[in-house]
Amino acid sequence: MRRIFLYLSLPVWVVYGACNDGNQNRNIVHKELGLSLVFPTGDLITNDNFTGTAYLYSLVEGDSINGNSVGNVTFEPGARSKWHLHPAGQILLAIDGVGYYQEKGKTKVILRKGVAIKCPPNILHWHGASIDSPFVQIAITGREKGPTQWFDTVSEGEYNSAPTH
Known part of the structure; x- marks a missing residue:
């Protein structure tokens, strides 16, 4: 398992070294939220697949050689995705905050810095920040079997349900 994690995380750190443009204006959100900065905050997500405020900094776009896309997602407190699935699965790496x-x-799981989640292909799920903390994640998403499929908004009852510790 450690070998797989190291294998998957190595490209992320290589991309970080190559892509860190030092643009401080894009990093203000991390500072305002009290988060550690690994990657720039990115751009505000303006589509309707999220509730609340979230940002995406694309690190790697999937292509014909490697179908995985990698993105740094920053969620402000209370922000979350809609229910969705990935035909080729997804791996989430918790970088900072509480998500x-x-x-x-299934029962909601708490994500803290250092937690890795392996979401199997075609499993309906959602992820985001806790109600009182921002959350930063790296999302590694297989694209070779098709795009993400989006479904309903996560209800307040679902979002506020008791988590597994």
């Missing part, structure tokens, strides 16, 4: 991850029909 949640939940698969449909």
Whole structure:
């Protein structure tokens, strides 16, 4: 398992060294939220697949050689994705703050710095920040079997359900 984690995280750190542009204006959100800065905050996500405020900094776009896309996502407190699935699965790496991850029909899981989640292919799930803390994650998403499929908004009841510690 450690070998797999190291294998998957190495490209992230290589990309960081190559892509860190030092643009401090893009990093203000991290500072305002009291988060450690690994990657720039990125751009505000303006589509309707998220509730609340979230930002995406794209690190790697999937292509014909490697179908994985890698992105740094920063969620402000209370922000989260809609229910969705990935035909080729997804790996989430918790970088900072406190977040949640939940698969449909299962108990919500708390995500803290250093936690890795492996979401199997075609499993309906959501993820985002806790109600009182921002959250930063690296999302590694397989694209070779098709794009992310988006579903319903996470209800307040689902979001506020008791998590597994």
